[in-house]
Amino acid sequence: MKIVVQVKLLPTAEQAAALRSTLHECNDSANWVSQVAFDRGVPREYELRKHTYAELKARGLGAQAAQHVIKKVRDAYTTLHANIKAGNLGKRRSKRRVRAESKPITFRAGAAQPYDDRCVSWQHDAGTVSIWTTAGRLKGVRFTGSADQLKTLRGYRQGESDLIERDGAFYLLATCEVPEAELNANPDGFLGADLGVVNIATTSDGDVFAGRRLNRYRARQLRLRAKLQKKGTKSAKRRLKQRSQRERRFAADTNHVISKRIVAEAERTSRGIALEDLQGIRSRVRLRKPQRAAVHSWAFAQLGQFLAYKARRAGVPLVFVDPAYTSQQCFECHHIDKRNRASQARFRCRSCGVVAHADLNASRNIARKGEAVWNAGRESRVPAPA
Template identity: 45%
Template sequence: MKLVAAVKLLPTPKQSACLRAALARCNEAASWLAVEGHAASTYGQYDLHTIAYAALRACFGLSAQAAVRTIAKVNDAFKVNRNAAPACRRNAAQPYEDRILRSVQCGNAVSLWTLEGRIVVPAAMGAHQQALLVCRKGEADLCCVRGKWLLAVTCDVPETDRFDTSDWLGVDLGIVNIATDSDGRVHRGAEIEHKRRRQEQRRAGLQKRGTKAARRRLRQLAGKQARYQRHQNHGISKALVEAAQRTGRGIALEDLQGIRDRVTARRNQRASLSNWSFRQLRTDIGYKARRAGVPVIGIDPRNTFRECARCGHVDKKNRPDQATFSCASCGHNAPADLNAA
């Protein structure tokens, strides 16, 4: 299983300028090569290497391996789309590999190629990244994200053998309660919805103001809500997988694929429904479960909100309101999400 370890770099202002210049030069070279390759209908890595390697070395001042990685980046872009020559942003990520990237100082720093030669940049990582880097395989991407420098390192992590189970931890997914498991643990979505509304109001006010400072603030806020929500999903998925692993159970999840096409929401509910990141949560649970050896199955969600967990009776009358379940047949009462789980 391939995972990515994000290693934070802590360059000095001078080192940061060197890294920024290296990214700019590599991306300038990649954009030039993309135009040349598209004009000549040359898309394969070997053919691109033949026509451009010498020019990348002589005209752009790239080292041998930096030129090879730049050619590979353009080849990867052509694999996605050959209808146009891709243009690389000035600070777009640049792949590095072992000939131009090396870990030094017992993993506390990295030695990186730049246009001015190699520089040693301090690195910061936690226990999670250190455990992943033991399985490092392939290249790493040098990234500048919102002014911060990162190395995105590809790691080939072995999967744990799945254990056999006769019992399952049911998980009901929703908007009001992001996840509710059959043990009664509830991960509520009220705070996520509160932050979504607050961010929406802030963006609307700044867009209406339209000043230079407002536009600058909008750029700073870009992606903040998505990052917060992804952090919450990681925490929820980790808790669910750990609970299943600790008790020797598998995880049974609702298969909600295509739900946005099947559900018609009121106007005042559309933003909440669109903001519901159930697929991201499902993906996080999936890869964490594979690492832990926990089996995961998808369940058809039809009628789970109106079916009694005790007697199996299905009736619309079982749901007197959104939060409550009361079986019209056996009289079983429970919170609606817990019954569904």
């Protein structure tokens, strides 16, 4: 299983200048290659290399760096065409799709630049890397990370690493091939998890991970952004830039903590995990304007991804179920009625009269559906011989 480990570089002032210059030169060259590809109808990578490789070498890029720049551009166009084909950019004549198709792809000055083992080498004992730059090879560039990150990096790093600059700091994103634990093929039931905004996750065991703290933090950040944008001074713009990634990091940390606890509980009790398939929820759900910011800023997909890869590392089965009627169906008698959901937090069955927390009732329905999906996937659909 591939995961990405991010470590922070701690370069000196001279090393930082060389790294920044390298990223700017590589991405400036990528913009030129993108223009060539756009003018020539985005040819295959081999043909694109024939038109651009010599010029990239003349610009001062090394052989491997030039190859990675060309591949990065071609991969970006491949992703764009896949999104267009999948309809992610709208219909044929929509403004968003026309805008994407009418101009070449551009790369930010600090965008990621791939490095292979010829361009970067790791000295784990010393905590340093040796990395190629346009100013020559930099040796002894220090890096840091958490103990778990450094352990994973030392034991499982394999493949490319990406150099990026974010808010004046440099990071290396290393690809690691981590072995998966043996899958528990006979789980003792399933742990259902209902995802939401008021409560980020509620499990069928009754554990509630409230979103009150995260929602308060987001509301405060929204007020601060509005205040700084209204002020409009240079100092306010600088503060806005500093705060731009804080909410994202805070939400990601919250999702990591929640997913780790859910997977640990499922592993401890030898159960699987069942989640609702919430793909495309933003386009399906109709909301009032005040509710849109809360729903559209909440990372449903991110929490699902964290749960998926942590479950794979622990050998815990994970299934996604149809979310239809999970909040309207009674777990006890299976009666479905829209009026069963008395309020956001209260569930009262119109048939059997059971009263429960709405999210807990939904999570138990998800657990039951997850077990049914898992058993259906294991059953043979071939008829027995007569």
